Amino acid sequence: MAETVLVEKSGRVAILTINRPDKMNALSEQVRVELLAALAEAERDEGVGVVVLTGAGEKAFIAGADIGEFAGRTPFDQRAAMRTPRIFDVMATFPKPVIAMINGFCLGGGCELAMSCDIRVASDRASFGQPEINLGLIPGGGGTQRMPRLIGLGQAMRLILSGDRIPVAEAKEIGLVDLVFPHEALREKTLELATRIAARSPLTLKVAKEAVRASERLAIEEGLMWERDLFCLCFSSADKQEGVEAFLAKRPPAWTGR
Numbered sequence: 001m002a003e004t005v006l007v008e009k010s011g012r013v014a015i016l017t018i019n020r021p022d023k024m025n026a027l028s029e030q031v032r033v034e035l036l037a038a039l040a041e042a043e044r045d046e047g048v049g050v051v052v053l054t055g056a057g058e059k060a061f062i063a064g065a066d067i068g069e070f071a072g073r074t075p076f077d078q079r080a081a082m083r084t085p086r087i088f089d090v091m092a093t094f095p096k097p098v099i100a101m102i103n104g105f106c107l108g109g110g111c112e113l114a115m116s117c118d119i120r121v122a123s124d125r126a127s128f129g130q131p132e133i134n135l136g137l138i139p140g141g142g143g144t145q146r147m148p149r150l151i152g153l154g155q156a157m158r159l160i161l162s163g164d165r166i167p168v169a170e171a172k173e174i175g176l177v178d179l180v181f182p183h184e185a186l187r188e189k190t191l192e193l194a195t196r197i198a199a200r201s202p203l204t205l206k207v208a209k210e211a212v213r214a215s216e217r218l219a220i221e222e223g224l225m226w227e228r229d230l231f232c233l234c235f236s237s238a239d240k241q242e243g244v245e246a247f248l249a250k251r252p253p254a255w256t257g258r
C-alpha cells in the first residue's frame with residue numbers, strides 16, 4: 001500500500017506531508033494511523049525540535065475526513081473509527097511545537113487538524129471551512145470546541161452553521177490563521193519560522209506550550225497559578241542557568257534540553 005504520510009527532515013524540523021493529492025489529502029483511516037506513527041517517531045527523535053504538517057500537491061492542505069469511508073457506516077463502526085488516541089488531541093498535546101503549513105483547501109477535519117496545531121501559516125491560495133453541515137453532519141474532530149475558542153462564538157457559529165468556505169484573507173482577519181505568505185514562498189517562510197523555534201531549548205519549548213495550552217481549559221486564576229508554578233519549575237533546569245549566564249556574559253546560549 002502506498003505511503004500516505006511522507007516524512008522529511010530539514011535540520012531540527014520534521015516535515016510531515018499528507019500524501020493523497022488526488023483525493024485532496026482527505027484523512028482516511030490509513031492516513032490517521034500513519035500520522036500517529038510519524039508523530040510518535042518525531043516525539044522520540046531528539047533531533048526533532050519542531051514538526052511542520054502540510055499536504056502534498058498544489059491544491060489541498062487537507063479537504064477533511066475521507067467521505068467515502070462514511071458511506072454505509074453504523075454508529076458503532078464510526079465510534080470504533082474514532083477510538084483514541086485521536087490525532088487532533090495528539091497534536092494539541094504533542095510535547096514539541098507543531099506548525100500547520102496550509103497550502104490549499106483546509107476543510108472539515110483538515111481545518112480541525114490545523115486548529116489543533118500550535119501555529120497556522122497559510123498560502124495566499126488557501127481557503128477554509130467546516131462544510132460538514134452539507135453532509136448532514138457536524139464537525140467531529142473538535143471543531144465545535146476549538147473553533148469558538150480560537151475565533152470567538154459568532155464567527156465559529158457562522159462557519160459551522162453555514163458550511164461556507166472563506167478565503168485566506170478573511171481567515172487571517174478573524175484569527176483562524178496567524179501568517180499568510182505568497183504560495184511560492186510558503187515553504188521557505190514556514191521553515192524559517194520553524195527553524196528559529198527549533199533552535200530554542202526543547203525543554204523550555206515544551207513547558208511554554210504546556211502553559212499556553214492550559215489557557216484553553218483553565219479559568220484565569222488557575223491559569224495564572226499554573227503559569228507561576230511552571231515559571232518557577234524552569235529555575236530547576238540547566239537551560240535556565242545557561243540562558244541567564246549566556247545573557248550576562250553577552251554570548252549565545254548553548255541549550256542542552258536539560
Ligand code: COA
Pocket residue numbers: 022023024026027063064065066067068105107108109131132135137
Ligand atoms: N473525502 C474523500 N474524497 C475527497 C474529499 C474528501 N473529503 N475531498 C475531495 N475528494 C476527492 C473527490 O471525490 C475527487 O475524487 P475523484 O477524482 O476520484 O472523483 C478528488 O478528491 C478531487 O476533488 P474534486 O471535488 O474533483 O476537486 P474540486 O477542485 O472540484 O473541489 C473541494 C475541491 C475540496 C472543494 C471538494 O472536493 C470538496 O468539497 N470536498 C469535500 C470537502 C468536505 O466536505 N469536507 C468535510 C468532510 S467531513
